[in-house]
Amino acid sequence: MAILEVKDLEVYYGVIQAIKGISFTVNQGEIIALIGANGAGKTTTLQTITGLIPAKAGKIIYNGTDITRVPGYKLVSMGIAHVPEGRRVFAEMTVLQNLRMGAYTRRDKTEVEETLKSIYQRFPRLEERKNQPAGTLSGGEQQMLAMGRALMSRPKLMLMDEPSMGLSPIYVNEIFDIIKEIHKSGTTVLLVEQNAKKALSIADEAYVLETGKIVLSGDAHEMMDNEQVKKAYLSE
Amino acid sequence: MGFLSYFISGVSLGAVYAIIALGYTMVYGIARMLNFAHGDIIMVGGFVIFTIVSTLGMPPLLGIIAAVAACTVLGVTTERVAYRPLREASSLAVLITAIGVSYLLQNIALLVFGSNPRQFTSVVTLPNLVLAGGALTISSTTIVTIISCIIIMIALTAFINKTKIGQAMLAVSEDRGAASLMGIDVNKTIAVTFAIGSALAAIAGALLCSAYPSLTPYTGSMPGIKAFTAAVFGGIGSIPGALIGGVILGVIENLSKAYISSQLSDAIVFAVLIIVLLVRPTGILGRKINEKV
Ligand SMILES: Nc1ncnc2c1ncn2[C@@H]1O[C@H](COP(=O)(O)OP(=O)(O)O)[C@@H](O)[C@H]1O
Ligand SMILES: [Mg+2]
DSSP, X not given: OEEEEEEEEEEEETTEEEEEEEEEEXXXXXXXXXEOOTTSSHHHHHHHHTTSSOOSEEEEEEXXXXXXXXXXXXXXXXXXXXXXXXXXXXXXXXXXXXXXXXXXXXXXXXXXXXXXXXXXXXXXXXXXXXXXXXXXXXXXXXXXXXXXXXXTTXXXXXXXXXXXXXXXXXXXXXXXXXXXXXXXXXXXXXXXXXXXXXXXXXXXXXXXXXXXXXXXXXXXXXXXXXXXXXXXXXXX | OHHHHHHHHHHHHHHHHHHHHHHHHHHHHHHOOOOTTHHHHHHHHHHHHIIIIIISOOOHHHHHHHHHHHHHHHHHHHIIIIIGGGTTSOHHHHHHHHHHHHHHHHHHHHHHHOSSOEEOOOSOOSOOEEEGGGTEEEOHHHXXXXXXXXXXXXXXXXXXXXXXXXXXXXXXXXXXXXXXXXXXXXXXXXXXXXXXXXXXXHHHHHHHHHHSOEEOTTTTHHHHHHHHHHHHHHOTTOHHHHHHHHHHHHHHHHHHHHHTOTTTHHHHHHHHHHHHHXXXXXXXXXXXXXXXX
């Protein structure tokens, strides 16, 4: 069953078209990888889904509801969380305040505390640093905070934009382990990555984006053996 | 005793600047715009109180409540009608609009109340404080102004740190997009900021007109500019900065008036601002504001 359907989506920055009519489907319970080179339009796609950028044409359907024109802030309570590119934690607020912002739309106070506990269990370093301003954390810790913050809303669908960007290899592995865990606990994941090898290794389906168009789609593991993909995205 | 007296009334004037500066600094921090019409909200508050207290003969407290209500509605309406449609526009377009709103408010007041100064009756009806056997008299308006400023600072700080909407304001001021991803309604948060700033401007209007009781459509203009200066001086976007900037400015202004020249006092105030900004471009408590798109 599709939790998210993007149909013929077009997005512009002024007169420049960044997304040129893309369509893809995210099935409930899967990890979908969206890969592509720098500037392909991955971030634009995610930001359009969560309402940070308006769509010029096309439709975005979430759980059967057309959300194309729904203001972005309303999507959180509908079950969509977005871990943005560059983490974008609130640098001057503490780690705990950041996590609480993630639960901004929730009214079930006692259960929020439960969620907080479970996030501290998953990311013990966040608990150790809970009263520290988020800006003082290392890159990897900030990424964990950005993920923990998104999890505080208990999302059904989580969009992640290059969670491994700029991290040391140890952190990269840790982040991908965490994505697998999040997925195992029942959250559907739409993962954008430049690290195609890692992304394809944990994904079910994958789409390849090139200058605003989807040029390839299919089973993620088969894609790893695709000569074209190997040459363009998997060479190291 | 002369110095102490000038100093204390300078602190009181500075307290008024600080209350006005809060409006500038919060709106700048959260909506990233300079609301040049903010000073004129003070004048509107003054005329509301004048009408209710002097014209209709009702109690001052009622006048203040009515002014706070009227200014809150005015601030939120201005934001909704004039500024929100320009959310994605250049900051210059927003600034010009704000200057337009400022002239609009002044001219409406001119139309309704005329240009002759009106005599404002102080909203503070307590007796003055006489100290040191009569050598030092502190007016009750001065005392009430300083106490009001302290209460407002404490209340506002608690509001921002302890309430959900206060935290949302912090989040929006840091990163509007990320705040929206948390489920925060950015427009609503900005509207609340305007409401608080305008309500504070009404209180500032009551205190300012009580201390300087001549009310004209231009009454808010100069204190508005001074308070903006105070906000920049203290570090725009910073709440303690508004307090420090306001008080320092008020004291410098009053002491210059007393000891140097009342004509030159404004020039001295702005000269100090320029020097501070040359040495510390972000103001005393300012942080570097990274512009985000
Ligand atoms: N704010 C912006 N204004 C104008 N063009 C932009 C903006 N953001 C991205 N673009 C352009 O849109 C295209 C897609 O960018 P982006 O979605 O960030 O790609 P990716 O995330 O795949 O690296 C690029 O050509 C980029 O230069
Ligand atoms: Mg990107």
